[in-house]
Amino acid sequence: MKYTQLGRTGLKVSRLVLGTMNFTGEADATDEQSSHALMDAALDAGINFFDTANIYGTDEEKGATERIIGSWFAQGGGRRDKVVLATKLYGNMTNDGTPWHQQSWPNHDRLSALNIRRAVDASLTRLRTDHIDVYQFHHIDRATPFEEIWQAIDVLIRQGKILYAASSNFPGYKIAQANETATARGLAGLVSEQCLYNLFERRAEMDVIPAAQEYGLGVIPWSPLHQGLLGGALRKEREGTGSRTHVGRSATGLADPAVRAQVEAYEKVVAEHGMEPGEVALAWLLGRPGVTGPIVGPRTAEQLESALRAVELDLPASLSASLDAIFPGPGPAPEAFAW
Template identity: 75%
Template sequence: MEYTQLGRTGLKVSRLVLGTMNFGPQTEEAESHVIMDAALDAGLNFFDTANVYGWGENKGRTESIIGNWFAKGGDRRDKVVIATKVFGGMNAEGKPWPNEDRLSALNIRRAVEASLKRLQTDHIDLYQFHHIDRRTPFEEIWQAIDVLVQQGKILYAGSSNFPGYKIAQANEMAARRGTLGLVSEQCLYNLAERRAEMEVIPAAQEYGLGVIPWSPLHGGLLGGVIKKENEGGRRASGRSAAALADTAVRAQIQSYEDLLAEHGIEPGEAALAWLLAQPGITGPIVGPRTLDQLKSALRAVELELGEELLTSLDEIFPGPGPSPEAFAW
C-alpha cells in the first residue's frame, strides 16, 4: 500500500480511505468486520465514518460497529487513523432539540463524547465538520476544538463539503488564535464532477490541507454501469438511473466505458486511479459493501494511467480549467 502525509500533519495515511457508510445499513456487522480486517491486512490504515451513519433510527450504528471491531484487540485501534464527523442531529426522527445538531460548542462537546463511547476509544484522530454552519462563528468552533485537543480527545480537525472561501475563513481565524486549523477537506470530486478544481482544491492546497474526495464513482455512474446493464447485472438506480436517462450523459458514460475496454481496464478502478493521479489528493474514499468491492478498489492503487489515457479521459470529462480562467465569461 502506498502512503502519504495527511496535509500539513505528521500523520502517514494510506492513499485509499475506507469509507464505512455502508456498515450497518447495507453490510451486517460480521461482514463489516471481515472487510475492515482485510483492509488492514492490505495496509489500508485510514478509516472514515460519521456520527450519523446508520441513518434514521440507527444513527450511530456504524461507529458502534467500528468500536466493536476495535474491541477485538490485536492492536486494531493503534494501527488505524480514525476519522469521524459532527453536524447532523442524532434524533431518530430528524427533529433535534436546540443544540443537538450543527457546530455549536455545546453540540461539539456532546457529540465527541458520544462518538468516543461508540467507537470505544479514548481519542479521535481526525474530527471533521460534516457541513458548514452559518449560525456558529468560527471563534466559537475553534474554542471548542482547542479544548478537545488540549484534553487529548481529538488530534486534528478537518472539514467536509466546505466551499473554498469557508476553508479560508476557518484557517484565517485559527491562525489569529495561534492554532493549527483545518488539516483536511472532504469534498465531492470525481471524473464526472470536477467543480472542486475551481476553488476548493486550490484553497486546500494554499492552506496545506489534504483532500479526501468522496463519491469517487459518482454514485456508481463511473463503475461500469452500462456494461453491467448489458450483461444482465445490477441495473442503475436512484441518481445514476436518473442521470443515464439523459441521452447526452449516457453517451458520455458509454464513451468512457468504451475507452477503458480498449485498454482492458475496469471503469471503477480507472476512476479511482484517475483521482490518485490528481495534484493535491490525499486519497479517495471507497465505501465497499462487500469484500470483492474492497479488492477491486485496492487494485486501483497499483494502476498507472498513461498520459495518453489521461488526456483521453479529460476529453470525455473536461474539467473547468484553472482559476481564474475557469470563471471567464
C-alpha cells in the same frame, strides 16, 4: 499499499480511505459481521485510514456505524492502534426517526460549542476509544462563528479527545476563513477537506482544491465512482447486475442522453485499454494534484480487491487525454467563468 502525509501534517495515511457509510447492520446494507470482515481485510491490505460519521446508520439508530466500528476495535489485536480514525459531526443525532438533515430538537446538530462537546463524547462512547484522530465538520454552519468553533476544538485537543480538525463539503472561501481564524488563535486549523470529486464531478477544481493546497490541506474525495456511474454502469445495465445502477446519481445520470453518451464513451475507451472502469476512476483521482486518497466504500471483498488494484495502476498518457476530453474540468476560478 502506498502511504502519504495528510496535508501539511506529519501523519501518514494510506492512499485509499475505507469508507464505512454502508456499515449499518441492516441486511440490505452491510451487516455487522460482514463489516468486521471488510475492516479486517482492509487492515490486512495496509489501509490504515478509516472514515465514518456520527450520523451514519439509520433514522432510528443514528450512530450505528460508529457502534459497529467500536465493536470491531473491542476485539483487540492492535486494531485501534493501527487505524487513523476519522469521524464527523453536524447532522441531527436524535434517534426518533427524524432524518439526520432535519432538526429534531435545538442544539443537537450543527457546530455550536455545546453540540461539539456533546457530539465528540457520544462518538467516543460508540467507537469505544479515548480519542479521535481526525475530527471533521460535515458541513459549514453559517450560524456559528469560527471563533466559537475553534474555542471548542482547542478544548478537545487539550483534553486529548481529538488530535486534528478537518472539514467536509466546505467551499474554498470557508476553508480560508476557517484557517485564518485558527491562525489568529495560534491553532493548526483544518488539515484536510473531504469533498465530492470524481471524473464526472470536477467543480472542486475551481476553488476548493486550490484553497486546500494553498492552506496545506489534504484532499479526500468522496463518491469517487459518482455513486456507480463510473463503475461500469452501462455494462452492468446490459448484464442486469449492480443494484446501484438503478438508484441515486447513476440512475438519474443514465436517464439523461448526454450523460449516457459520456458514460458510453468512457467505458469504451477504458475497455480499449484493457482496464476496468471503476479502477480507472480511482487511479485518475490518485494522480490528481493535492489528493491524499479517495474514499472507497466496498460492500464485498471483491470490490475491495478492485480498489486495491487501482493504487498500482498507471494510466497511459493517451487514456488520460481521452478522459479529459470526455469529462472536461471547469478549470480554476476565476478563469473558469471570467477572463
